[in-house]
Amino acid sequence: MTDQTHAKVQxxxxxxGAYLYVRQSTLRQLFENTESTERQYNLRQRAIALGWRIDQVVVIDSDLCLSGASAVDRHGFQRLVAEVSLGRAGIVMGLEVSRLARNSTDWHRLLEICALADCLILDEDGVYDxxxxxxxxLLGLKGTMSEAELHVMRARLRGGILNKARRGELEMRLPIGFVYDTESRVRLDPDARIQESIRQLFRTFRRTGSATATVKAFREQGLLFPHRVHHGARKDDVLWSE
Structure with missing residues (x-):
């Protein structure tokens, strides 16, 4: 810590309180990027070195596995903003700007509230008022760079997806009734019961002329329709329901 950094802490x-915000964008990052998560939690020691007691450090980590692209579903970030607004925070800590926000609107809103509430901001590089x-x-520039970084990452991912699609190698989640064969070609599901159920669906729709009438006809006849599980312990299983 420099003398200038210490001078900002009054x-x-x-x-x-010293509020530490911890976030990882995905579940995969949480399990694979353990060093990044650990570095975020270690910022508690920075607060203690600056003069805060350990019991004054409030860790907000309820936004793990959530993207920083928007604050809409990030209840932890919303809580952080509320605490700063109420004058309870003396400093807000995040490993870097991208941990706090990757959206300029959210970032500048936090900066404005921190400025009005006389709350400092700390990242790995230093302390800012x-x-x-x-x-x-400087904080505004960091926020702009963080948002631009997100745009670049999205562009790279989309470019890779489009490139695979052009080569005919892009595999996507198929609707029920279709599967990939061993050569990654789309084929009808070999399950005869699934095929018959889907044919029955289209026959009923052609006869009744509406989706609502089709659903009604299936219910009246007690017919079930298949759907494939895409997550969890029963992933790829086929379940039958109304």
Whole structure:
């Protein structure tokens, strides 16, 4: 820590809590990028080094496995903003800007609230005061770079998907009734019961002329329809229901 960094932390900040926000975008990252998660939790020691007591450090990690592209479903981030708004936070900590937000609107809203509430922001590089122009400018640039990084990553993923599609090698989740064979070609499901159920569906639709009438006819006849499980312990199993 530099003297300049320490100078930003005042007694009024230390009287309030130090809020650590921890996030990983996906379940896979949570299990595979364990070092990144550990580094985020280790920021508690930075707060203690700056003068906060361990009991003043509040860890918000309810947004694990959620993308930072939007704050809509990130209840942890919403709680963080609320705590800052209520004047309970002396400092907000995140390993980097992308952990807190990858959306400029969410990021600048947090900066504005921190500036109004006299709350500092800490990342791996240092401590910033959003009420100071130079710090606000640097934090704004970091937020812009974080959002741009998300755009680049999405473009790369989409480019890879389109390239596989052009080669005819892109496998997608197939509707019930179709499966991939050993050569990755789409074929009718070999299960005769599934084939007959789907044929019955189309015959009924052609006869009745509407989806609602088709559903009604299936229910009246007590016919079940198959659907494939895509997640969990029963993944790829076929279940029959109305």
């Amino acid at each position: 007694t009024r900040h230390l009287k309030r 959003p009420a100071h122009f130079n710090d606000r400018l």
